[in-house]
Amino acid sequence: MGNHSSLLLREDEIATIQQETGFTPNQIERLYSRFTSLDKGDNGFLCREDFHRIPELAINPLGDRIVNAFFCESGSEDQLNFRQFMKVLAHFRPVKKDKENKLNSREGKLRFAFKMYDTDNDEQISKDELLGVLQMMVGDNISEEQLVSIAERTIVEADKDGDQMISFQEFCAALERTDVEQKMSIRFLN
C-alpha cells in the first residue's frame, strides 16, 4: 500500500537534477514518486510499455511521438532512467524571466516540438515526415491525397531556403506568433 519503491532518491542526485533542470527538491521528489509508480517492474527505469499503460496517453494521437521523444533523450531503445525523464519534463517548466534554463527556454520548447515532426532526427522535417505525423493526428478520417496537399502547402509556407524541407530555424520562424511559452508549459505545484 502506498509507495512500494524501496529506492529512495539520494541528496546528491536531487542536487544534480536541480542543477540541470531547475526543478525544486519538492517537485523532484513528487515526480520521482510518479516515476516509481509508473515503473511497474520496480526496475529503476521505465520502458515504453510503462508509458503505454497510461490510458490518457494511449488514446493521444501523438502518444507514440511523445514517448519517442523521451527515449531519444535516453539514447537507449527501451530504458529511461529518472534523470533522463526529468530532463525531458524540464522542457515544460514555465519560463521565469530571471531563471531561464537551457531546457525550458523558448528555444528549448521549440526544439521539443520540432522533435515531434522530425521522425528520423536529421534536423529537417521532410514532406514524408510531416505527412506521417498528419496521418497520426487524423487517422482514417481524411484521405491521403488531401493530407499530401496539406503537407505540401505547409512546407511551401514555411520553407525559406527552397530545399523542400523545414529546418529548425524555419520552424521557429513559422511559430513566431504562437505563444509557445504558454502552450508548452505545465504549472508544476511545489
Next chain:
Amino acid sequence: MGLENLILLLVLGVIFLPFILAIGCLVLVMTCPWSRNFRSGYVNLLLKIFQYGTGRIESAEQKKLETIKEKNGIANGNIAESVEQVEDNLSPGHAIIKSSAMSKEDLVLLPNGNSSPKTASIPRNRSFNSLQRDFILSDCLDFVHAGMEAIIEDEVTQRFVAEELKSWNLLTRTNRHYEFISIRLTVTWIIGFFIRYFILLPSRITICFLAVIWLTLCTALVGFLNEGAMKRAVYEKVSIWCFNFLSCALSAVITFHNKENIPKSGICVANHTTPVDVMVLHCDNSYALIGQRHGGFLGIIQRALARASAHIWFERSEVKDRETVAKRLKEHVDDPDKLPILIFPEGTCINNTSVMQFKKGSFEVGSVVYPVAIKYDARFTDAFWNSSRHSMIQYLYMMMSSWALVCDVWYLPPMHRRAEESAIDFANRVKAVIAKQGGLVDLSWDGALKRMNAKKEWKQKQQEEFSKRLKVE
C-alpha cells in the same frame, strides 16, 4: 436434505452443544448496541491520537522550514523566493504528503472523443464548418501538452492503487519518508504496533473463524425450514445478525444514512472498493447476491448462503453468455418475494476516490434501481483491495491488523429509466448520483483498464475529433 443427514446433524449438534452455546453468547455480546457504542468510542479515541501525531509532525516541519528559510535568506539574498516556498508548504490544511504534482487547468482527453475541461464534458453540437481552419504546424502542441500532463499525472492509473493519505495514521505502510520526529511519537507508534499485531489481530482472526462457523450453522438451520414467508423473515433477521458478528472481525463502525430509501426488492447498485462491501451493506439489510462461484474462503460463504435463500451464483463458463445472465436476473427481479439483488456495475475494485464506468447490463433489465454510495474513511484503514498486488489472504491480514473499518453508507432514492433513455445513459445518470453523494470523482473510464490496455477505438475518436476541425480542399 435426507433423513440420514438430519440425524447426523442432530448428533453433531448434541456433541458440540456447549461449544455452540459459548459461541452463541459471544455473538450476542458482540452484536448488541453496547458493543457498537464501544467501537465508536474506540474510533473517536483513535482520531484524537492521530490528530496529536499530525500536530507533532507539523510543528517539527515548521521548525525545519524556519531554519531553511534563514539559510536561504542568507545564501541567495533572494528573500522573495524562499518566502514563496515556505508559504506553499504551510498552506492551510497542511498536507504532509502532497497529493498533486501539477495544476491541471487544461484539456483532458476522454475515451468518448471529447477533449473537454475537467469539469464537464459538453457534447459539441455546433456546425463544424464555421470552426474549421487550415492546418498549421503549431496544431500538434495541444496534443503534446495533453500527453505530457497525462505522463505527469493521469486520472486513471491512480485509481488502481491505494489512495495517498494527507496525514499519517501511525501505520508504517502509509508513510513514505518516516523521519525521526520525536521520542513520544515513536513510542506511540510502537505501542500501536504492539496493540495491532498482538492484541487486535489474533482476536480478530478468532472472531472471523467463529463468525464463519456461526454463519454456516445458522444458514444450514434456516435451510431446513419450508419455503415461505416465515423462512424469508427468519433469513433476513438471521443473516443480518450473522454479518454484524462478522463485521466485528474488522472492528467495523458503519454509519447508515437515509434509511427511508432502503431497498426491499429490485436491483441495488453500489460502488465497489473491496469484497468486504458486501458485508458492510449486509449489516443493515439483507440482499440476494450475484457473482461467480469461487473456491476457498468465499466459496464456503457462498454455499452457506445458498442453502437459506435464493442467490445467483454462476459457473465461470456461464458468465460469458450474457443472455443467460440477463434472463436469470430478470426472473429474480420480477419475483416480488425475492430479496433485492446487490450488483456492483463497475465490475472490479476501485480505490474509493472515484467511480468508474458502470456496465450497462444491470440497467437493461428494466426494473427500479436503488443506488447506494459507500465511502470508507481512509484515516483508519485503506479498504481498497489491489488484487494485482495482494492475494485475498494478504488483504485480509492487512485489514485485520489495521485500526478499524470506518465507513459511511448512503441509501439514495430509487431511480427509474426514462422512456427515451438508453441503458448507457441511465447507467451514467445513476453513477453521477452515487459519485456526488459519496464525494467521489465521476469518471467515464472503464474500470477494466486495471488489467487491459486502452482500446483502439478511443484513439480513433480523438483522431476523428481533430480531423473535424481541419479544413480540407
